[in-house]
Amino acid sequence: MINSVYMKKNTYLLVVFFTFCFIKAYTQPVVNTISNQTVCNGSSVSAINFSSPVNMGVLCGEAKEGSNLTLTAPFGGIFTDLYFVSYGNPTGSCTTLFRGFCHSANSESLVEAAAIGKNSFSLAVSNDNFGDPCTNVPKKLMVQLLYSPPPITYNWTNNNTSIGLAASGTGNIPSFKGINNGNVPVTATITVTPTYGGASGEGTPKTFTVTVSPSAKIVNQPISSQVCASEGISFTANVSNATNYQWQVYMGGASYINISNAAPYSGANTPTLTISDTSTLSTDYIYRLVASGNCGSQVITNLVSFARRISFIMSHRNVTCNGESDSAINLTPMGGTAPYTTVWNDGITTEDRMNLGAGTYEVKITDANGCARFASTTITQPNVVNSPTGVLEQSFNAGDNLGALAVNGQNIKWYATAQDAANYANPLPSNTLIINSTTYYATQSIGGCESRTSLAIKAYNPLLSVDDNIKSDIALTLYPNPVKDVLHFNAETEISKIAVFEINGRKVFEKILNGGHEINVQSLVKGVYLIKVFTENEEEIKKLKFVKD
Structure with missing residues (x-):
């Protein structure tokens, strides 16, 4: 059977000792290098955090079958990892251990459960715990463990508390506001010493500085x-x-x-x-x-x-309608030293003004100390309301009133003369009966303001004043008359168009003839009609009557 080396994924540099129990102790604690800081009065000094590298230790142990393996990490250290574990017939020395042909598969799990995260442990080395990997072979347990040192405590001192930091403390230094109410920079030297908590051995102190510069x-x-x-x-x-x-x-x-x-x-x-x-x-x-x-x-x-100067409150009312003089200004001088005198650009000396037209008004305000202040305000007026629009000559029926005349505008008023319309005097009631061949004058009102110019409309009904001889020197006859279907013209001049009206003046239709000499009147109802005849330059030459049979 081939011996093998058991190792965890993480590897460590270990020193070889051939002893029953081997310890590689960690070094004295150290602290990280801290950068010096310079801040301004009232500014925050950045938090200062201390740290140290983790110095791992190595502990090996060996116990024979039937005994206990008891191990304790030095100075309160904590077991963190397994480097080698074998129950069977392992060989070698600490940091160079090998499995033998006899090895219990649960060796690592049992030791890991007993040791990891603890400062010490004791484990019975027996087949009851590990099982019997090889009968009638003397067995032993060999382990190699890694352990970390106990927590490190950082104690610091400050030789200048005027910067806003206490004289001493333990642990990290939180952010604080730098203080310097003087005229020159102030520097404090801070010394930090690392120590293993509850253990002997102080690390090497380190120093850094915090400088607070004065503000304006x-x-x-x-x-x-x-x-x-x-x-x-x-x-x-x-x-x-x-x-x-x-x-x-x-x-x-x-x-x-x-x-x-x-x-x-x-x-x-x-x-x-x-x-x-x-x-x-x-x-x-x-x-x-x-x-x-x-x-x-x-x-x-x-x-x-500034010390008190003249001020004022000025308000005004704009002109209601274009061209009117019904505005007013209210002036209230303040500040400076009363009493005040006022002179307007038109020579008026009263503070308030009445009956004003549109324009810009300036005033000089002088207080009792002779200090002056100028003010001005601009009074505006609405736009001019134009006259209404409409056809300048309009037909009407006998008995119609002014409401029958077509006018485009708002709030129409009628007058008998242009002078009355300009002066808004003697307006005519809307039910005034229209007199033929009479001119009436219409105004409109927008926003309460009436137009200053008027629209002149002549009311004219040709049937109420028929003149068959507009051009008496031009011969024109109609036939047949009465007519049923087609009405013919016998004229010595070319006819451009005709317009047909009922006897009450209402236009029935209009037709362009362009030199033609007849029109179809079959669609007309029976009755008497008036026909106007025009030449090619739109000149009216005749008014004639015909009867539709």
Whole structure:
């Protein structure tokens, strides 16, 4: 039978000793190298975690059949893995062990169950436990185990607690906020020592540093000053530990914006901001300084603004209809120092205004200190309402009122004359009876405003004023008359089109003849009809009557 070496998948470097019980002890604990940190005042120091490499130990043991194998890992270590196990007739020495021809198949599982995860164990070496792999052969149990050291404790000390860290502690150092309220960087040296928990032997201490740099700090805040709109003003802040400066202004938007060195500002990147002329600025503007030091921290001054300047509330009512003068302005001066005087651009000195037309109105407000503020407002008016639209000459029936005339528009009103329509005077009732050959004037109203121009419509019914001789010098006759089917024209000129009307003036149909001389009237009901005849240039030359039989 061939001897074989039993090994786990993970291999380890082992030292050979020929003893009954062999121990390869782990080394003294060590701690990982920690990088130094530099932060700014108020910034977070990153968490500091300590760790050590795992130093595995090796323990071998041997016991004869009928005895017990008892093993204990040194200094509280824990068995973690099997390197060699055989119950039978193994040979060799620790770290170089071989199975013999006699080997119990459950050797590994029994020892693994008894040892792994424990500091010590005791196991009876007998056939009752392992079975009898070979009868009448003296047997023994040989093992080689790996064990890990006990947990490592990290104790640390800090020689400068002003940075915001305690003087000492155990375990990892959580993130903390660095503190330095002075003017120079502050450095703390931290020493960490690894120790096996509950065991003898301290590892080599290691040190690292944490440096906290100072942030910029306001020594003296700017002071607000009284100023009129046309005067200048300066704000100065005394800042320590600062290398960069940026003045900002809040103008009522979403956030502060940086000021540049453009009129009326100068010194935007210095401790002193100068405003040469405040007349273009608002009393609602708020200024602040953002100062930064070498480590990048920032500090903001107290908010400062102009001293009281004149302000106002101005409201107005727009013109109701185009061209009217029914607007008004209400002005209320505030701020500055009362009392106030007001002068409008048209010379009026009252604060409030009445009976105004459309336009822009400006006012100068002066307070008791002589500070002035200008304000303006623009009064608007609606668009011009145009006159309604429609056919300028319209037919009607006897007895019709103005409602029979077709007009495109809203809220139509009728007038007897153009002057009445322009002055909105003496409107005609809508049931006014139409007089033939009379011109009526229509307006429309949109949004409560009436058009200033009107539409002139002539009401005309040819049957109520028939003139058979529009062109008396042109001969034209109809035949047969009365007619049943086809009506013929006998004319000395070319006919372009004709239009047929009922006797009450309603148009029945219109037909283009293009030089033809007849029309079919078979579809007409019996009665009297009027026919208009036009030449090729749309000129009306005759009005004639015919009877449909």
